[in-house]
Amino acid sequence: MVIDANAIFSGAPVSITYGAVDCGSTTAVPKLNLDVESGAPAFTNAGGPVKNTRSIRKIVPSVELTVNEFTAQKIAWAMPGATANSSESVGVAVAGLDTTLSADPALGATIIGLTSVTTVAAGNFLLVGTTLTEALSEVVRVVTKGTAGAADTVVENSAGGGLLIDHSNGETVKTCIGTVMAAPSVAGATNIKVDAVTVLSALAPGDIVRIGYTGHYESRTLTAVGTIGPSGTGISFAIPLTRDHGLDEWVVKVAALGGTTIRPVIGRIASAAYQDLVLTDVGADGRTMILTLENAVSAESQSLDFNDDPATPLGLALKFTGHYAEATPTTVPLTIVMSA
Numbered sequence: 001m002v003i004d005a006n007a008i009f010s011g012a013p014v015s016i017t018y019g020a021v022d023c024g025s026t027t028a029v030p031k032l033n034l035d036v037e038s039g040a041p042a043f044t045n046a047g048g049p050v051k052n053t054r055s056i057r058k059i060v061p062s063v064e065l066t067v068n069e070f071t072a073q074k075i076a077w078a079m080p081g082a083t084a085n086s087s088e089s090v091g092v093a094v095a096g097l098d099t100t101l102s103a104d105p106a107l108g109a110t111i112i113g114l115t116s117v118t119t120v121a122a123g124n125f126l127l128v129g130t131t132l133t134e135a136l137s138e139v140v141r142v143v144t145k146g147t148a149g150a151a152d153t154v155v156e157n158s159a160g161g162g163l164l165i166d167h168s169n170g171e172t173v174k175t176c177i178g179t180v181m182a183a184p185s186v187a188g189a190t191n192i193k194v195d196a197v198t199v200l201s202a203l204a205p206g207d208i209v210r211i212g213y214t215g216h217y218e219s220r221t222l223t224a225v226g227t228i229g230p231s232g233t234g235i236s237f238a239i240p241l242t243r244d245h246g247l248d249e250w251v252v253k254v255a256a257l258g259g260t261t262i263r264p265v266i267g268r269i270a271s272a273a274y275q276d277l278v279l280t281d282v283g284a285d286g287r288t289m290i291l292t293l294e295n296a297v298s299a300e301s302q303s304l305d306f307n308d309d310p311a312t313p314l315g316l317a318l319k320f321t322g323h324y325a326e327a328t329p330t331t332v333p334l335t336i337v338m339s340a
């Protein structure tokens with residue numbers, strides 16, 4: 001197959017998979033680097049380089065990409081030996097469902113099993129995780145109520161997908177305070193409209209709410225709590241929003257302006273711990289392009305700090321380098337596949 005060099009340029013931000021973990025997407029077009037070392041080969045007993053010959057001695061491929069806040073966390077979690085420390089700011093539990101997971105759900109699952117479903121209903125917001133911190137817990141919304149003990153309760157995250165954290169059987173599941181926006185809002189607004197009176201009764205000036213969805217949320221401290229509906233007085237805050245928010249985006253009460261620091265262990269690690277970085281893109285000619293950086297590892301040590309502070313930058317630049325596999329030292333750790 002002949003690949004047109006003019007067609008392999010990335011045409012848009014790409015989706016990322018690292019070590020078979022779906023890590024979201026980039027916020028800008030990634031950059032592929034090929035550091036090629038060439039020269040005249042020096043053969044054993046030849047007395048020096050062979051005249052009029054050239055060869056490629058080494059190719060070092062690397063990918064530079066800028067990712068959003070959540071994607072960066074997912075990449076860090078997938079790295080060998082990564083550790084995370086975080087504060088409590090996921091959600092605030094209230095009276096209602098207080099149960100456990102009845103089965104071990106997979107990362108990304110949209111169906112979970114609950115030991116009890118007595119006090120759960122479609123539209124409820126649930127806090128999942130035994131340790132209520134940013135790195136170990138998350139909020140999901142019930143789409144369809146299931147039956148007790150069976151893996152048939154359908155849930156979604158704030159962006160409409162499945163579980164964002166790999167949970168285990170027996171972890172705690174509790175009702176938490178959350179609603180959706182009753183009308184769109186624009187950047188610069190200091191008031192939003194919400195859709196549930198039960199949430200307003202659980203909110204007060206000084207409380208903190210998280211507005212939006214994963215990778216697109218911002219948190220605000222409330223200054224006033226009013227009435228529900230698109231024509232109600234809604235909830236107000238002093239710091240204007242920095243982003244537009246649409247109808248039905250989530251509004252969840254959180255414990256505080258929290259943060260998570262993730263420190264991947266990068267350096268002298270076993271080659272077996274290296275993972276493949278896969279970028280799936282639409283090329284400049286419209287064909288699907290899949291770029292795989294094999295045996296990849298972050299080229300530099302990373303300490304990633306994320307928090308709910310609106311002033312925190314959302315983009316993070318990362319560089320990954322592909323390493324040669326011990327079993328195939330002459331095979332370049334990079335592949336590019338174009339769809340037909």
